[in-house]
Amino acid sequence: MEIYHPRVSEAQQILAALGLPPPLTTKLAGLTLLALADVGPDTPWVRASNPSKGMSRGIRDFMRSAYGWADASTEHTFLLLRNQVLLPLVATGLVLRNPDNPALCPTSPLLHFALRADVLPLLRAYGTRHWAAAVCSFGQAGKASPATNRSAGAAGRLVQQ
Numbered sequence: 001m002e003i004y005h006p007r008v009s010e011a012q013q014i015l016a017a018l019g020l021p022p023p024l025t026t027k028l029a030g031l032t033l034l035a036l037a038d039v040g041p042d043t044p045w046v047r048a049s050n051p052s053k054g055m056s057r058g059i060r061d062f063m064r065s066a067y068g069w070a071d072a073s074t075e076h077t078f079l080l081l082r083n084q085v086l087l088p089l090v091a092t093g094l095v096l097r098n099p100d101n102p103a104l105c106p107t108s109p110l111l112h113f114a115l116r117a118d119v120l121p122l123l124r125a126y127g128t129r130h131w132a133a134a135v136c137s138f139g140q141a142g143k144a145s146p147a148t149n150r151s152a153g154a155a156g157r158l159v160q161q
Helices: 007-019 027-037 055-067 074-092 121-127 131-144 151-155
Strands: 096-098 113-116
Touching: 007 027, 007 055, 027 055, 027 121, 027 151, 055 074, 055 131, 096 151, 113 121, 121 131
Parallel strands: none
Antiparallel strands: 096 113
């Protein structure tokens, strides 16, 4: 993957700070976080937002248009994005599938993804003096949650629903 942009590295650092395993801190995972947070190359983290996005018309289009990654259009990237990034991020609880309609079929063309609501303040704190406290607070909120995510593996310690 030939993407070299500071925002991608920052997104990877955020994912690592959350305790996610190495497969979920790759460049593709970083680009996915950027797409879901709507953080472009010139967008400061404090302006992160949480639009719901589909895989093709949302996430992959964002990767292509904002970061110039032409391979975002390939079938190979679609499969990598779905199987190695989005589904595992959904399993950790960081990303929600069809947040406004959980009953929507996983094969529906209306399938879309969004960040969990409490991720947004964490992202907005990145690069500020509040970052360390935000990570700690996010981790404590995850640990205090009654629901544990058995499929999250190593990520489950911080990223619980």
